[in-house]
Amino acid sequence: MEPLILALGWVGLYAPLALGAIGSMIGCARAGSAACGALLEVESGYGRYIGVAAMPSSQTIYGIVVTMALRRELTVENSPGIFGLGVLAGLALMFSASAQGSACAASINVSKNKLEIFGISLAPAALVEGFAVFAFVFALVLAAGIPK
Amino acid sequence: MAEPYITLVSSLPYLPPFEQAERSPITRLRLEQRLHNLDTDDARQLAKAEALVSWRMSLAKPKTDAEMVLRSRAAMQDISQPALRAFIEFRIDQQVILAGLRQRNAGADASVLEPISGASRWVRHIAAHWGDPNFKLTAVYPWIADARTYLDSNNACALDSLLMQVIWQRLGHIAESNQFGFEAVFAFVFKWDILQAWLARDAVQAKSRFQDLIKEIKEIKEIKNDS
Helix, strand or coil: HHHHHHHHHHHHHHHHHHHHHHHHHHHHHHHHHHHHHHHHCCCHHHHHHHHHHCCCHHHHHHHHHHHHCCCCCCCCCCCCHHHHHHHHHHHHHCCCHHHHHHHHHHHHHCCCCHHHHHHEEEEEEEEHHHHHHHHHHHHHHHHHHCCC | CCCCHHHHCCCCCCCCCCCCCCCCCCCHHHHHHHHHHHHHHHHHHHHHHHHHCCCCCCCCCCCHHHHHHHHHHHHHHHHHHHHHHHHHHHHHHHHHHHHHHHHCCCCHHHHHHHCCCCCCCCCHHHHHHCCCCCCCCCCCCCCHHHHHHHHHHHCCHHHHHHHHHHHHHHHHHHHCCCCHHHHHCCCCCCCHHHHHHHHHHHHHHHHHHHHHHHHHHHHHHHHHHHH
């Protein structure tokens, strides 16, 4: 039983980074595809679209920080906590990055023809980012309560 | 939801409402280039649908109703995309209802619909309610009353505008159902087709252009006379 609990601890330790990175890959690919399409249609402001396409990469950074915060010597006492916190934080980051990619793609699609709505069209993507930040911050707060 | 055409949809320009458009935002050649990104099977289905129900059919129009029914049945066998099938059925229903209204205006009776009995689910219904002004279909197709009014007053321009508007709205809903899917792509293509048809038949624009040409010719004539 003990090796299994320790294995789960390792899963939880790496989950925020791995799941966050998977979400960022999906999100950046979605938004990047939209940006590539928009480049065919616009005459200038290419950097703006590529910049938006990079927005879902922040979840990987949050994942790195959470993984570092959870890092400690794994024991039977702290592994369940690390597993629960790490996996749930990772899932939250993964889904938020994927959803943010869709929001960014939609923003790029609509703003390429109407530049004045570029800022406001990013609001949904910013909201999704906000939820990722909640998950990130509270993962850090709760990580402090896991036994060393 | 599958989003296979994010790049393609993002590369398509915004289509303004056709009645407000002054020019087409994309040429057919450019559109074809963008549509090369479609999956082969989707492209084939779209081409079949275009030949069947686009506003300006690219293939020769069928000469008889029976030929039209045969062609639509053959095309529908090759079209598997549910949203595209639903749109084709919607367009065929629209054409059948208009055919019914026109035939009734011309004094024909319900038996005239027999050759197209397999074309639409509404043919029997229309024949059964031939005496009703709107074939008792207003609840399903609210535009019928207006279409009948325009037909009665021989207002072809208003009738075209109404039908285009109905299709345009339908395509808008289809595109919203899957923003980066095949639905958005084929909705764009059919909307673009309507836009082209509208621009080609804009009476005011044609008159204005005609007057400009006359003015130009007069000016050239005056210059020649002066010299």
